[in-house]
Amino acid sequence: MYKIVTRKQLNDAVVLMEIDAPYIAAKAEAGQFIIYRVDEKGERVPLTIADYDREKGTITIIFQVVGASTTELARLNEGDYIHDVVGPLGVATEYDEGIKRVAVVGGGVGCAIAYPQAKKLHSMGVEVDLIAGFRSKDIVILEDEMGKASSHLHICTDDGSYGYHGFVTNKLQELIDGGAKFDEVIAIGPVPMMKFVCKVTKPYDIKTLVSLNPIMIDGTGMCGGCRVTVDGKIKYACVDGPDFDGQKVDFDELMRRNSTYKEQEKAHLCRLTG
C-alpha cells in the first residue's frame, strides 16, 4: 500500500499526488513511469513520474481525470492509500552528449511530463526552450515550476487567452524560423500533437524524441498491449520506450490502437459516476 502524502488540484481536471514510495524514488529517472491499481480489482494504469525526491522517498504523479480509473484515483485524499504502485518502469531518457539547445514541447497534461525533462536538461547546463500548450488560460498548470526548469518558457494557448496565441507547433516553427538552432526536440502530449511536432522538425533533420503512452497492462513486455510500430519494427513501449525517435513512429496505428476500448471505457465511467 502506498500512502498519498500530498494531493493538489492543479485545474478542474488535473490532479497532482505525491506518494510515499521510497524504493521507486531511489531509482527513478526522467522519462520513466509507474503502473498503479487503485484497489485489487483496479485497472492497471501507467503514469509518467513527474518528479521524485530521493531524500523524502516520494514520487510525484500528475494526471488528468479522463476515465473511470483516473476518476477513482482522483477521489483519494491525502492520507489515503493506493493499492499498488509498480516502478520505475521503462527506459530513462537518454540525452546525446554535447547538446547545447533543446526544445521541450508539452501539450496539456503532457506538460507534467515535459517538466521533468526540461528540469533535467536545464540542470545539465543545456539551453532549454519549454513550449507548453494549453486550450486556454484557466487550465495552465505548473507555470512557476516550468519557468524555473527552462531558459525560455513559451506558454501557448489555442484561444489566445494567455501567452502566445497559437499551437505549440506554430511557436516551434517561429523559433526555428527566427534562427533558433535546436540540437534536439522532445515532444510529450496528445498523439496528434507529437505527430505534428515531428512534421515541423523533419525538414530540418532535428532529432525528435516522443514519449508514447499506449494502452498498457503488465508493463513488463509480456502481454503485447503496448505494441507500437517504430521504423517498421514492433516495439513495446513499456520496455523499449516510452521514448522513441518520432520520425520513425507509426502514429496513425498508435491512434487506432489507443481507441480500441473506447466503448468499454465509456461504459465503465458511466457505471462509476452514475
Ligand code: FES
Ligand atoms: Fe504489456 Fe508492454 S504493457 S507488453
